[in-house]
Amino acid sequence: MKSKKRKYWNKLKNRYKLTIFNESTYEEVMHLRLSPLQVLTALSSLAVVLIILTIMLIAFTNLREFIPGYPSQQLRRQLTQNALRVDSLLNEVEKKDRFLRSIQMILRDEVLDTTHYMASSENVKINYDTTMLGVSQEEAGFREVMEREERYNLALGQVSFSDDDFYHFFSPLDGIVTNHFDEGTRHYGVDLVAKQNSNVLSVLDGVVIFTDWTIKTGYVIQVQHQGNLVSIYKHNSVLLKKQGDFVRAGEAIAVVGNTGEETTGPHLHFELWQGGKALNPETFIKFK
Incomplete structure (x- = not known):
């Protein structure tokens, strides 16, 4: 057996x-002196070189798009764009669903469920009203009667509003101003950044005339x-008061958030309006 292999190798x-x-x-x-082993080696080397060149040509040129089953560059671009569009549509549908749910709850006169909009809502105290601490039953009953009678009395008496009253405003939030009032860009307020779950305070005594969730704000x-002064507080995560509630100056009415x-x-985003005209809050309130 070994002799046969040796003869074959010698051939x-x-x-x-x-x-x-x-x-x-x-x-x-001309003449060439070649052995079968040299011919096989040369043919094998040529085949390897051709295979490598073919693979590189397909990998680094557009020829790969002609391979059956391989997606073209245009198709891959369309797939990416469709994935982004689907993601945007899902976000829009979710926002619309939240808006419709809030409208339905308002129509049913229910309290808005904010657990879906704030992950740490368990740590937020809902009862911020401390005006009832240490109040007798007679005084509590008198307050309840007066607040019920004055619930929708937006005038809050016949006292006229003077410029001196501006200097008694509470700051709505213990935060830093990042965007100032600018009528030219239709930015009719100031943006205040503060710690998460910070309380938003009412700047003066008043009556809540609007509470809702909107897509933009x-x-x-x-x-x-x-x-005739109206204060507006936007982008809250939780609303602590409902329409018609009477609030005191410095009382918590919402929790700062990132909605809209x-x-x-x-x-x-805090705004001040009087008689249909936007006022610069920094003129009357000292922020950081």
Whole structure:
């Protein structure tokens, strides 16, 4: 058996002469001395080089798009764009669903469930009203009667609003102003950034005239004060008061948040209006 393998190996190494003659003169033009082993080695090397060149040509050129089953560049671009569109549509549908749920709850005169909009709502205290601490039963009953009678009395008495009253405003939030009042860009308020779950306070005594969730500004609450003055608080995560509630100056009415499309992070957008005219809050309130 070994002798047969040795003979076969010797045959592969045996050299053969390949001669090329001129057909007319029978003159030798050239000759080559090759062995079958050299021929096999040369053919194998050529095949490997051709395979490598073919793979590189397909991998680094557009020829790969002609391979059956391989997606074209245009198809991959369309798949990416469709994935982004589907993600945007899902976000819009979710916002619309939240808006419709809030409208349905308002129509049913139910309390808005804010557990879906604030992950840490368990740590938020809902009862911020401390005005009833240490109050006798007679005084509590008198307050309840007066607040019920004055619930929708937006004038809050016949006291006129003077410029001096501006200097007694409470700051709505212990935060830093990141965007100032600018009528030119239709930014009719100031943006205040503060710690998460910070309380939003009423700047003056007043009556809550609007509480709702909108697509652009999220949870919004508006308070009517004396002197035809209205304060507006936007992008809240939780509303602590409902429409018709009487609030004291410095009383918590909401929790700062990041709701609505027109927001880039947790902050409060605060506005002051009087007689249909926007006022610069920094003129009357000292912020950081």
